[in-house]
Amino acid sequence: MSQVGIIIGREFNERVRKKSFIITTLLMPLLMVGLMFAPMLIMKYSGGDEKHIAVIDESGLIAPRLQSGKELIFEPTDLSTEAARKELTDKYANGAGVDWKKEIADYADYLKKQGPITPVMPEKAAPVKEKTLKVKGWPFGADRIKEMLAKEKETRKVVEIAPGVKVNFVRIPAGEFVMGSYRGEPDAYPTAKVKIDKAFWMAELETTNEQFNVVFPDHDSRFVDQQWKDHVVQGYPANKPEQPVIRVSYNDAMEFCRKLSEKTGLKITLPTEAQWEWACRAGSDQDFWYGDMHADFGKKDNLADKTTLLFAVYGVDPQPMAKTNPWYKYYTFLPKEESVDDGNLVQVGGKAYEANPFGLYSMHGNVAEWTRSDYVSYPYNEKTKETSEYKVARGGSYIDRPKYAASHTRKAYYPYQRVFNVGFRMIIED
Numbered sequence: 049m050s051q052v053g054i055i056i057g058r059e060f061n062e063r064v065r066k067k068s069f070i071i072t073t074l075l076m077p078l079l080m081v082g083l084m085f086a087p088m089l090i091m092k093y094s095g096g097d098e099k100h101i102a103v104i105d106e107s108g109l110i111a112p113r114l115q116s117g118k119e120l121i122f123e124p125t126d127l128s129t130e131a132a133r134k135e136l137t138d139k140y141a142n143g144a145g146v147d148w149k150k151e152i153a154d155y156a157d158y159l160k161k162q163g164p165i166t167p168v169m170p171e172k173a174a175p176v177k178e179k180t181l182k183v184k185g186w187p188f189g190a191d192r193i194k195e196m197l198a199k200e201k202e203t204r205k206v207v208e209i210a211p212g213v214k215v216n217f218v219r220i221p222a223g224e225f226v227m228g229s230y231r232g233e234p235d236a237y238p239t240a241k242v243k244i245d246k247a248f249w250m251a252e253l254e255t256t257n258e259q260f261n262v263v264f265p266d267h268d269s270r271f272v273d274q275q276w277k278d279h280v281v282q283g284y285p286a287n288k289p290e291q292p293v294i295r296v297s298y299n300d301a302m303e304f305c306r307k308l309s310e311k312t313g314l315k316i317t318l319p320t321e322a323q324w325e326w327a328c329r330a331g332s333d334q335d336f337w338y339g340d341m342h343a344d345f346g347k348k349d350n351l352a353d354k355t356t357l358l359f360a361v362y363g364v365d366p367q368p369m370a371k372t373n374p375w376y377k378y379y380t381f382l383p384k385e386e387s388v389d390d391g392n393l394v395q396v397g398g399k400a401y402e403a404n405p406f407g408l409y410s411m412h413g414n415v416a417e418w419t420r421s422d423y424v425s426y427p428y429n430e431k432t433k434e435t436s437e438y439k440v441a442r443g444g445s446y447i448d449r450p451k452y453a454a455s456h457t458r459k460a461y462y463p464y465q466r467v468f469n470v471g472f473r474m475i476i477e478d
């Protein structure tokens with residue numbers, strides 16, 4: 049290595065005397081300690097009898113020379129001319145050399161021949177006609193829920209899906225509500241009066257890794273990606289038993305429910321969009337069961353909050369980056385609601401937040417949840433003939449701001465997609 053280095057260094061010094069090269073890159077100072085004086089970056093790889101030497105000049109061109117044995121052959125080439133670059137690229141990069149100046153000139157010429165550019169303005173969207181729908185007894189509060197549940201025989205159900213693995217369900221009463229919202233994205237309206245004909249059971253929490261493993265023991269939710277390249281850990285764990293399962297497709301979730309139904313004799317499935325939204329709202333006509341878009345969600349759910357800043361990490365076994373670090377502003381790029389502190393960076397297991405008035409946890413955040421509905425246009429109609437190649441996921445996740453986590457927010461994914469922040473919640477129909 050040192051002998052090669054000296055020869056290369058000498059070669060370059062000679063070139064420098066002849067031509068002035070621009071120093072732009074010294075990317076590998078550790079490898080190149082012996083060659084720091086060379087005004088170019090040189091990389092040397094050795095393999096058997098052959099030596100490959102790559103030269104990177106200011107254009108980023110890599111020009112490897114093959115050497116045999118110990119003898120080094122240098123073809124004096126003037127890398128600063130376009131012709132030489134093209135020649136070397138052709139020779140060492142499978143004929144990929146182009147005269148870039150000519151290429152740009154040709155394209156400019158082509159554009160000129162297309163005539164003057166005239167902007168094409170998008171069509172103006174028709175103003176949204178908001179229709180205020182009224183449903184008797186809607187919205188409602190905790191007192192009304194008590195009355196509704198008083199008619200039910202039971203309001204809680206525990207299903208043991210494997211020895212020691214239990215799922216807690218709460219009774220969701222039947223009723224009628226206004227589904228969708230004009231405050232949401234265009235796919236969340238027109239709104240519709242929707243009737244939930246029958247009461248049903250819904251899991252208090254999102255399906256956990258432990259529960260999912262009862263049917264699919266090989267499933268691994270793995271990790272949430274961590275910033276910083278040189279980490280020695282795989283990321284933030286997403287596969288702890290109590291955490292909500294993720295990276296499961298709609299198909300996986302339905303198969304899970306089907307197998308559990310077989311096993312338990314219960315009609316376990318995913319909620320429809322209407323069942324989900326009815327359950328999430330728990331009587332509220334606001335964007336969240338606890339308030340509007342600007343409500344403090346700190347104690348209510350796990351969304352993209354102040355904690356999201358902690359994604360800015362660095363170093364071996366990456367640790368939070370100091371605010372004074374020059375990289376800080378780049379590593380905190382994720383959109384977030386910095387005025388709220390919900391205390392969790394990624395998805396958590398258990399009852400870390402308050403339940404909604406129906407007794408359901410983390411409907412808005414933590415992870416999004418598959419429904420069994422197709423992604424079709426509103427107003428919502430249970431009996432629609434319209435179909436879609438997408439299925440709807442509802443709710444937001446630890447990485448979503450409130451505007452993407454409202455009770456009316458819809459997300460569309462292919463039924464086979466295993467999404468990094470989408471899990472599901474079971475329901476049982478009578």
Ligand SMILES: [Ca+2]
Pocket residue numbers: 350351352353355356390391392393394446
């Ligand atoms: Ca959070």
